[in-house]
Amino acid sequence: MYEQSGALLRGHFVLSSGRHADTYLQSALVLMDLGNAERLARALVEKLPAGFACDYVCAPAIGGLVIGQEVARLLKKPYIFTERKHGVMQLRRGFRLFAGARVLIVEDVVTTGGSVKECAMVVDRAGGRVVQILALVDRAPETDKGFPAPFAALLDLSVPSWAPEACPLCRDPEAGPPVRPGSRQA
Secondary structure (H helix, E strand, O other): OOOOOOOEEEEEEEOOOOOEEEEEEOHHHHHOOHHHHHHHHHHHHHOOOOOOOOOEEEEEOOOOHHHHHHHHHHHOOOEEEEEEEOOEEEEOOOOOOOOOOEEEEEEEEEOOOHHHHHHHHHHHHOOOEEEEEEEEEEOOOOOOOOOOOOEEEEEEOOOOEEOHHHOOHHHOOOOOOOEOOOOOOO
16 A cells, blocks of 8 residues: 555655654555555554453554544544644643543554654553554564553564664765655654
8 A cells, every 4th residue: 555655755764763764654645545544444453452442542643643543433432642742742632531541552653663652651641551552564573662562563564774873875975865754853
């Protein structure tokens, strides 16, 4: 779906984590087709363990917004999201959790897992507890993300990424300067 939607990009990119990569997955291009969004959400729900239960579905903005809402719709659960204000991830817009609420976090693409961990900390501070984490793509399946709950992705896609000072593309004049196609800008 990413390839068919023109959402598998090649070039020189700065990821949300600040790391550099030669491949970028622009989930918004895949999810703008609501048929794709529904099919992907159904596939994510199928990844949930037997007997799974949650009280809320939560997604970190911006990448997880569309797929999180689709998963919540299928599970018939309330949907909330976290977003950054002045660089700090938080619940806004009047969203609240009741004490002990079981929360499923849904994200589009995970590399280091930073946004998911920030989202999980917000859930914890709001009195909830993360019981499962789902993502469309895990860009670094070989790394332990340190998530507070079980994690599953539809696709494990090992894509190299580098700290800016170690990025081979930055030393290649033909690669050009890195671009930030994601939601978190410098």
